Amino acid sequence: MISLVSSALDLQQGRIDLSHGAGGRAMVQLIGQLFAPALHNEFLAQGDDGARLPLCHGRLVMATDAHVVSPLFFPGGDIGCLSVHGTINDVAVMGARPLYLTASFILEEGLPLSDLARVVESMAAASRAAGVPIVTGDTKVVQRGKADGIFITTTGVGVLRDGADVSGAYAQPGDVILVSGPLGDHGMAIMSVREGLSFDAPIVSDTAALHGLVSDVLDAAPGVHVLRDPTRGGLSATLNEIAHQSGVGVVLQEAQIPVRSAVAAACELLGLDPLDVANEGRLLVIVPAAQADAALSALRAHPLGREAARIGDVVADDRYFVQMHTRMGGQRMVDWLAAEALPRIC
Amino acid sequence: MISLVSSALDLQQGRIDLSHGAGGRAMVQLIGQLFAPALHNEFLAQGDDGARLPLCHGRLVMATDAHVVSPLFFPGGDIGCLSVHGTINDVAVMGARPLYLTASFILEEGLPLSDLARVVESMAAASRAAGVPIVTGDTKVVQRGKADGIFITTTGVGVLRDGADVSGAYAQPGDVILVSGPLGDHGMAIMSVREGLSFDAPIVSDTAALHGLVSDVLDAAPGVHVLRDPTRGGLSATLNEIAHQSGVGVVLQEAQIPVRSAVAAACELLGLDPLDVANEGRLLVIVPAAQADAALSALRAHPLGREAARIGDVVADDRYFVQMHTRMGGQRMVDWLAAEALPRIC
Ligand SMILES: Nc1ncnc2c1ncn2[C@@H]1O[C@H](COP(=O)(O)OP(=O)(O)OP(=O)(O)O)[C@@H](O)[C@H]1O
Ligand SMILES: Nc1ncnc2c1ncn2[C@@H]1O[C@H](COP(=O)(O)OP(=O)(O)OP(=O)(O)O)[C@@H](O)[C@H]1O
Ligand SMILES: [Mg+2]
Ligand SMILES: [Mg+2]
Ligand SMILES: [Mg+2]
Ligand SMILES: [Mg+2]
Ligand SMILES: [Mg+2]
Ligand SMILES: [Mg+2]
Structure with missing residues (x-):
């Protein structure tokens, strides 16, 4: 992400407003100061319209899930780590090694930046622990009352393991x-x-x-x-x-x-x-x-x-x-x- | 998608309710009768937790965008075709050939099924015209007033074109x-x-x-x-x-x-x-x-x-x-x- 905003986000008291989703300076500031440092990896850092990834050879597997859990924070986790785990799991149960994740955020106007930061830190920790980086993202903001805090959609790509051939269609009597x-x-x-x-x-x-x-x-x-x-x-x-x-x-x-x-x-x-x-x-x-x-x-x-x-x-x-x-x-x-x-x- | 629901969705008068996002029969019915037939392709038809795709060799490119446009329908398009075009474009401008899309839906309780069907038909037409199939999806429903009709996140995967080397970082004086x-x-x-x-x-x-x-x-x-x-x-x-x-x-x-x-x-x-x-x-x-x-x-x-x-x-x-x-x-x-x-x- 480029850094062209000198002022610092107020991560304690600040809140999301519509300008954070408008494609201008405020969005660049939010991504550059909140998302990018937490989720940092070489692919996300490219800062183009998506991520350019290394050479890959194999049968791809893709899975996607939107996450809308309420409340955002719950005993044992939050929407952030959940959105990382959920998609890694769907790629894994296809018999594939999860390689990369993407993350799209829909934020409600008025969301405390401190909540957003907590969620993003939790995603970052889950992604690091799993060894599956979040390589590109998107940030949209909707008016107060048009969403519910944070919705996160993650999509995962993996490569099928050699010889893996599992499917919900393969159960057999005797299994x-x-x-x-x-x-x-x-x-x-x-x-x-x-x-x-x-x-x-x-x-x-x-x-x-x-x-x-x-x-x-x-x-x-x-x-x-x-x-x-x-x-x-x-x-x-x-x-x-x-x-x-x-x-x-x-x-x-x-x-x-x-x-x-x-x-x-x-x-x-x-x-x-x-x-x-x-x-x-x-x-x-x-x-x-x-x-x-x-x-x-x-x-x-x-x-x-x-x-x-x-x-x-x-x-x-x-x-x-x-x-x-x-x-x-x-x-x-x-x-x-x-x-x-x-x-x-x- | 498996078909274990004999009753037909009422696509004229029906509306989304919370059961359509609950992982049970109603969700299977919605996916099987509305999404799957419109978006049909061999990958989506696998019906597992994600999509198993053909052998692929090259440098992958990924891009993702949430779509929250309001109104849902506008002159020249709607949120459905927009969500297909937007992600194809982000993959393409990275210098890659877009191969596959995923689509995650967040639906508001009360959404007319007829609106949803129009949007999904439009996505399907855009995806067919572009030759980029939607290979897996997800469907969540939130309570009335907790979203705004339909939000759609699409994620695209492509493979970098031979020799393509473009980036926002490569502009040079004289260009x-x-x-x-x-x-x-x-x-x-x-x-x-x-x-x-x-x-x-x-x-x-x-x-x-x-x-x-x-x-x-x-x-x-x-x-x-x-x-x-x-x-x-x-x-x-x-x-x-x-x-x-x-x-x-x-x-x-x-x-x-x-x-x-x-x-x-x-x-x-x-x-x-x-x-x-x-x-x-x-x-x-x-x-x-x-x-x-x-x-x-x-x-x-x-x-x-x-x-x-x-x-x-x-x-x-x-x-x-x-x-x-x-x-x-x-x-x-x-x-x-x-x-x-x-x-x-x-
Ligand atoms: N929440 C986020 N976390 C991490 N990176 C993000 C996030 N949102 C956007 N980015 C990154 O910022 C860059 C610009 O994203 P942006 O969404 O503006 O691009 P775009 O998709 O081409 O534009 P648009 O969304 O208007 O179509 C991309 O590299 C993207 O990966
Ligand atoms: N809107 C949709 N359009 C097309 N296919 C869909 C849609 N929603 C779900 N599917 C397909 O239905 C199947 C089951 O999806 P589902 O979301 O129930 O699986 P899951 O992600 O493993 O479960 P969960 O979302 O509870 O984690 C998948 O093959 C998925 O691609
Ligand atoms: Mg773009
Ligand atoms: Mg899942
Ligand atoms: Mg974007
Ligand atoms: Mg699953
Ligand atoms: Mg875009
Ligand atoms: Mg799902």
Whole structure:
């Protein structure tokens, strides 16, 4: 970014105004003093209309997500790190190594610059920790009441790993279903803030970048059929989607599905099913039985997968049902989002 | 996209509600019945968390833009085609061939599905016409009053053309400055709708995909130093940016700068300078004098460059001033966005 503005932004007391999105000096100042220093890398520093990246050879993978989570800050994270993790995860679960991110900001007039700076620092930290730089960006401002603080869209590019061939369409009867940890933490962390619930141990979002975990799993179990991050709609939506894509059924074992007690309690209070609740740092793995142990060990050996569990099996079923053996010994259907919608969870 | 919803969306009377962003059946229905059929291509049809693309070899280029234009529909275009053109143009002016786009939607609860369908059809048509498919997407919904109809973020990936080496940092004294057509059409098309101005000939946005034009110019004048699309902040902001990036001055000839009479009249009425007003289908070219005629001929030979003109020169100036010889025979500074901000022009 060029520096042609001598005055300094007031990062303590200042607020976003419409001029910060107008393409003139104020925007250059905002980018040059707030975004560029935090997100710094050689590509972003080029300062042209986009980023010119190194030579790349392979099959590209792209994923994009808009992030509109409310509130912007929540236990365990904020919209900034969430927007980095979410897109890295979608690239990773395609079987690709995430290489680059872009970030587009829609800011509401009146937004405190201190909030924006916190969010951008959090993105920067997440991007550095993941080793995936934000190489180009965009900044738009809309009038007060025409957005809600900050919306961030991230897009990721990666290159498919050699031999990786995973898809929601590849589940087969006999495959084993694994998850990398307890379900529902992210969604219930958001909901407990919104609903003012408090627990002895506060519920903390699981937001995390999963590309390292994915890499370890694929190294240990190269025959993996399906990888997914069970985000909006939770495990229920993800498994129903896969069942339809692959033309199979699923049988879960409720007793095997890890759910923290605080999450279970909060869900009960709010009339939600933890299986319907969004996760932002959990990996779903569907793997041939012969490689299931190898995959589970690889998950458990990684800091993000210590509580990994085997939760069910893929079965032949031309109705594509997702069913569950309950803890009580019964059986029930696991439908899509039977509960009410949880808006703006990510 | 999988089809597990038997009921049909009501595209005439229906409206977006929060369930369309919740990751469950309603979202699958919206994507499957509205987005997927309109935007259809083999990559989008994969239906995984992102898109798996063909083998690619070269230096990647990425660009991203959020689009928040208001109103959504304007003479000559709408937010849909604008969001396709804008990102294609940023990839193209980096000297790259645009290959793929992603599209993330933030929708406001209550949005008429008929408006959404119009916008998506327009994106689809623009993407088809440009030969650049939208390979993956995302859909979020926020509550009424927390957004403004539709926001769309597009991200583009391209591959650098062989030998292309353009940047805002490469302008040199002696270079010639060209524009591909009249300035200010897009911004004044939006402003005249907003302000209720009417003219004998209505002002129509110049929104267009410039990658074909860029390709012709680079073929004819491979020594081009700088390419830019003068969007927010108009020609003034773009030239001031380049002057600072390259460490040069600019001298414009007002008499040579093409501005339509309706645009000039509207600008006068609103107290705006056409040089500060956004364009969405104009190309700025800075080229060594020896190749200036070749570049200008190539511009004029293309349907999008018929009214191309030579408008000024790059000069040595360690203050990085952009100056203009006026039609009256005087000289004035062309500063950044001296006029008030024009919010939500793109
Ligand atoms: N929020 C941001 N964080 C980091 N860099 C940014 C951000 N916003 C913009 N940039 C960078 O600033 C430069 C100029 O961005 P800008 O959006 O003005 O370019 P443009 O897309 O060509 O213009 P327009 O958005 O008007 O079409 C680019 O290099 C871009 O990567
Ligand atoms: N507006 C849209 N237009 C076209 N395709 C879309 C659109 N929104 C989503 N899709 C496609 O639908 C599929 C599922 O998208 P979805 O956003 O649910 O996945 P995800 O990003 O993994 O989940 P989340 O957004 O909850 O993190 C993807 O293949 C995506 O490309
Ligand atoms: Mg541009
Ligand atoms: Mg996602
Ligand atoms: Mg931009
Ligand atoms: Mg996903
Ligand atoms: Mg742009
Ligand atoms: Mg998504």
